[in-house]
Amino acid sequence: MKRKFLVLALALSTGFSFWNAPVFAQKKSAKATKTANDVIPVDPDVKIGKLSNGLTYYIRKNTEPKNRAVLYLAIKAGSLMETDAQQGLAHFTEHMSFNGTKDFPKNELINYLQKAGVKFGADLNAYTAFDQTVYQLPIPTDSVELFKNGFKILANWAGMVSMEGSEIDAERGVIIEEDRQRGKNAQSRMQKQLLPVVLHNSRYAERIPIGKIDILQNFKHEEIRNFYKDWYRPNLQAVIAVGDFDPAAVEKMIKDNFSGLKNPAKPKPRIEYTLPDNKEPLVKEVVDKEFPFHVVMASFRHHTTTTTTNEDIRRNLVEGMVSSMMKTRIYELKQSGQAPFLEGMFSYGAYQGGIVRNQDALSVAAVSKTPGELEKAFRGIMAEVERMAKFGFTANELNVIKKNLDAGNEKGFREKDKTSSDAYVQSYLNNFLTGTAIPSATYSYQLMKKLIQDISLEEVNNAAKQMAKQENVLVIVQAPEKSKDELPTAATLLNVLKTAGEGVKPYEDKTINKPLLAKKPTPGKVVKEEQVESIGLTKLTLSNGVTVYLKPTDFKNDQIIFNSFAPGGTSLIDDKDLLARSYTGNIPSNGIGEFDNTQLGKLLAGNTASVSSYIGNLYQGFSGSTSPQDLETALQLVYARATEPRKDEKIFKKDMEDFKVQLAASGVSPASVYQDTIQSVWSSYSERERKPTEKEVDDISLDQSFEFYKDRFSDASGQTFVFVGNFDVEKIKPLLEMYLGGLPSTNRHENYIDRNIMPLQGxxxxxxxxxxxxxxxxxxxxxxxxxxxxxxxxxxxxxxxxxxxxxxxxxxxxxxxxxxxxxxxxxxxxxxxxxxxxxxxxxxxxxxxxxxxxxxxxxxxxxxxxxxxxxxxxxxxxxxxxxxxxxxxxxxxxxxxxxxxxxxxxxxxxxxxxxxxxxxxxxxxxxxxxxxxxxxxxxxxxxxxxxxxx
Structure with missing residues (x-):
């Protein structure tokens, strides 16, 4: 009953974006000229300095969370700096930093921090990428000694790692197992074949951070020691400290701990690598016996430069608008049941997640049910790109996205004094690694507000045309091995790129201009109020039997979140009816009343309220989040989801087609078969928990599922709501009485049925x-x-x-x-x-x-x-x-x-x-x-x- 019949996310997750490097996607055209008076000023609340040895530091006082700091050590060195004999040793060096340093031999570092409450893996961690290695240390500041030692730890990583031979040898197996745990599957096998094409035979393709197994097993100790000496040097390092502390004291700690670090007498030059252009399109087909889907992807790669000016942010904002509007169009097309693909994707941003500097790309992907339909699916997704390039967007589409952006900008600014230290650290890390600007919250807010207002439809449509330019074209097909002989040829796919725009017409904007609720409900009343003063909790009992718990907080300025539950859920469905009603949990994805989800999104443009309903095994209820000013809309959505669910035959048909594909795919993946086996034992092979067969999918009934959904929310008397966030209890009572007190109630006094589903015993x-x-x-x-x-x-x-x-x-x-x-x-x-x-x-x-x-x-x-x-x-x-x-x-x-x-x-x-x-x-x-x-x-x-x- 927990199954969802929505999207083939797995298919698209196995695409050609291999890493999620922490690089801002704020880029601009390389051809643009930057002027001094357009350069974004640095946030005055961050102290940026440099020691005489070249080490850079960033310091900012921030009290979210209180009595905590986040410390980072960043090094502008990664796998690109390795020699042929050192492949994998940048990452290996990162591991060795936790296996013994001058002041913390062997495992003393981890033991020391664990005793202080810092959890290895969850808090204390590090990563290695192509051109960077980053260590992170969240640490308490209410212990002076512990906080001081945090900087000693970073300094030990920066220049005092022991590199004992016995520890190096012991770590070889761990890294080989890391490669095994994260890879050794269809996706990793296909990626290895794709790398020379995706990274175009560049230095990147030759220096994957995990390295080569034979080198990891056999390299001489001096190779990793040499890498550490060559590249862990202060003129390539930065210390970032953000948290609840005295900035002057922190600056002194940085100087005391890092000033003694020295650069090599003859430092190796740090070469900046990039990808060469490909004038001719690159096409690559990859198949695997364990890959379950038929996917075609295309990207058009463009040159960019780092964000340092207002104009850069403007262009980035326009590109973000285009991406959002295209994603909405594709979602709408899928929901209409007319899409020629099972799943489609559109994005514009940093190529391969930003692993290669100054490269953006328009990327699209389509999934088909069969190999024979792959060409049609590809043509369908490319037709949407061509529609965008030829005709642009409508004024209403732009108005919707502007409202949403403006609401997000306002929300972010209201939370400026509640920003987490992690967010600041990431911003400063990007500044050190790439030079990305770090404006203040006020500057960003004012600039965004102005840009959102100033950007015209003509500007957006011109940008969309530029984004769709077919430069540095790459087309990839991924499919099951058994489909190899039925896949479209490279010539066929390239012809799609040339001809997909033939006959396309402008997009038709389907907006319903009606209120969410035709009329307001008849309000109920608070009939009882109680307090749990020790935890700041108020309990309200409403006249229709709904219970509401309220906990006001000041943790966020602009957040209210809530959840509810009532006993019953799918446990009330008899075994014989379970299959037919198994679509019940997906009814909320159909929309509300006359509004499908796309139309609902347009109706709520600029509103922060988000509400979903759910039906689980034992309970049904609601969950949501909102800004305080949009709480009434959130409560209206609760009422609408309870009383006006939407039944959509087109969406149901598409979901069933998707589900059949997913069922067929689940038998191909080893991990999926393994988890199905575990689930079977864990439920004692219960009929209620097993997957249906592809044939049984035809027995799932939209009508029965819809009726069961309506029944579950026809009686709110058992609902218990919990609200937490920034609100005044007395001020929101009338809204609670109106929308929660107005929910239908029949006082059935239901409970769930214990179906006695237990694991196999013994x-x-x-x-x-x-x-x-x-x-x-x-x-x-x-x-x-x-x-x-x-x-x-x-x-x-x-x-x-x-x-x-x-x-x-x-x-x-x-x-x-x-x-x-x-x-x-x-x-x-x-x-x-x-x-x-x-x-x-x-x-x-x-x-x-x-x-x-x-x-x-x-x-x-x-x-x-x-x-x-x-x-x-x-x-x-x-x-x-x-x-x-x-x-x-x-x-x-x-x-x-x-x-x-x-x-x-x-x-x-x-x-x-x-x-x-x-x-x-x-x-x-x-x-x-x-x-x-x-x-x-x-x-x-x-x-x-x-x-x-x-």
Whole structure:
């Protein structure tokens, strides 16, 4: 019942955008001339300096979140700087920074930070790209010693990594496993074939950051030491510090820690690489036996320059307008049921996510059901590009996007004093790496407001024509291997590019000019009001039986978020009717009343309100977000989704076609087959949880699903709403009475039905043999019933985190057999209390048994000995630090309160978290391990290849 029949996202996610480099997409034409008085001024609130050794630093005081800072070390060096013998060593160097430095030998760095509440992976992390390596360290500032040591850590990374030979050798296996975990699938195999074309045989194609396996396994230690000496030098480095601190003190810390770093006597030149142009179109076809879809993609690559002027931002804004309007057109075409493709995509922005400097591209993609329909799908998506280029956009389309941009600009400015430190750090990082401008919030707001007003339809349409210019053309086809002989030829695809615009007509704008609600509902009344003062909560009971909880906050200036639930959901559908009504959860995607989703978007242009309805297994309800000034619209949307759902035959037909394609594809992917097997065991092969066959899809009924949806929302008396954000309780009461109090109510007093869907009990093992790569996946799941209480839940959470410390140390550090093993606990109270604790990892096929035994050995050790005092200290520190931040977030409070009220638990239990943390001891972990890891119910699921291809 959780299935969605909407888009073939997987097909487009396997396209030719390989990396998401953090580079702003604010570019302009390379031919434009920049003038001094047009240059964007630097935000005066950021201090930018440079040490005598060339190291750059950025410092900004920011109190969101309080008592926290984000520290970055950025290096203008990555895989492009490697020699032939060093391929992969830029990334390897990043790993070695966590394996021992001058002041933090071996694993002391990670242990030190974990004890301070900084979580490895989630907080402490790094990445390596083609021309940059970046280390990130979010750190508390309420401990003077810890905060000072944060800069010592960055300085150790910058110039004091130990590079011990034994540590280098131990890390080889970890990096090889990283390559295995992230790749070794159809997408990675196809990407390897595409790289020489996508990156046009440039330096980029020869220097993929992960490197070459044979080099990683065999390089001499001096190669990585030489890379570190050559490229980790202060004149290529920047320290970025944003947070709740004294900027003058931070500047002194940077000078004290980094001034002693020295550049090499003869520094290697840092060469700027780019992609050559291709005068003739490049066409590449790639097939794979595990790739399930038929996809064609095209890109037109254009030269750009970095954003430094107002004119740059203007051009970027226009290009963004074009992209948004085209995406809306394509979505509208799909929703109409007339699209010649199953899925279509349009975008304009940095080529390959920005990995190559100063290159933008118009990119389109289309997915077809069969290989024979691929040409038609490609022609259909290209026809929309040609329609745009020939006829441009309508005044109404531009008006809609302007309203939305203006609303976003206003919203962003209202939150200027609530901007997170992470956002500032990313902006300064881009400035250091690419020279992208960093204007103040006020400057950006005023400039955007002016530009949005000034940009004309003629300017937008001229830009659209330029964006569609077919320069540096690249066309790619990806398909299943079995379809190879039926795919369109290169000549056919290139002919589509030339002829797709023949006969196209201007776009017809279909806008319905009617109010969202024909008439306002009859309001209800607040019949009871209660307070939970300890957590700042107000409870309202409305006359129609709706319950509303309100928690005003000052965490955001311009945000209200809400959620609701009422018992029932799809559990009320009898087994015999389940298939026919399984489209129920997709009814909201059809629109509201007379408005399909495209028309609804036009109606709500400039409004920040967003509301969706849902029907889950046990509950149905609403979720939404809005600015305070648009709260009434959000509540109108709640009322409309409950009382005026839309039934659209065209959308239903398209969704069913998509679903059939997805079902067929799911049997091709090893990961999908593996997850289906796990789900079957986890539901004891319940008929209610299985996927339908392609033939059974024809038995899904729009009418029955629509009627069941209406029935679920015909009685609001069981709905409980929770609102969190910036509002005044007294001021919003009339709106709540009008729209929530006006919801229909029949007082049916319903509850969900427990269908008793449980995992298979006892010891269960499933070995799935699927795939051709040397890659195995393992899940070891301990599970069972238990007493769901806050006290027990903190113990299983502690056990999970501490076991992860042990599994990570054993499987990664000692065995060098995995990259990122995970241990996670989940628990629920309804419809019956149940827990699971899962150890999961990927590895080489030959190492499966050895690593499973090693993981279970750690389980036995923790059952026998409990946890160490150090492990308990780490868990408590991470929990406290995480909670400190969470308590200042609207999203945390919404999710927390909804779960408490849904489970009939005490909403004030968060106030006694410290008391429960105090009960976590070495002994309590041993006791928890004896219970939760007893193995009475144990599920081992392993995915191994059918046959490994050489």
């Amino acid at each position: 010891k269960v093992e499933r070995i799935v043999k699927k795939g051709i790569e040397d890659k195995a996946q393992v899940q070891l799941i301990f599970h069972g019933t238990y007493e769901n209480t806050p006290e027990n839940n903190v113990q299983i959470g502690a056990l999970s985190d501490i076991l992860e410390f042990k599994v990570l140390e054993r499987l990664r550090e000692k065995e060098s057999g995995v990259y990122s093993p995970n241990v996670g606990a989940s628990y629920s109270k309804l419809p019956h209390p149940y827990y699971s604790l899962t150890i999961s990892f990927s590895c080489a096929t030959a190492n499966v048994d050895k690593l499973i035994n090693a993981a279970l050995d750690e389980v036995e050790k923790i059952k026998k000995n409990g946890a160490t005092e150090e492990d308990v200290e780490k868990f408590k520190a991470e929990s406290r630090r995480s909670l400190e931040v969470s308590l200042r977030q609207n999203g945390f409070w919404l999710n927390y309160l909804v779960s408490k009220f849904r489970d009939h638990d005490d909403p004030t239990s968060v106030l006694t978290t410290e008391k429960r943390l105090a009960t976590v001891t070495t002994g309590s972990i041993k006791k928890a391990a004896d219970f939760f890891l007893s193995g009475k119910n144990f599920f081992k699921a392993v995915l191994v290849p059918e046959k490994i291809e050489k």
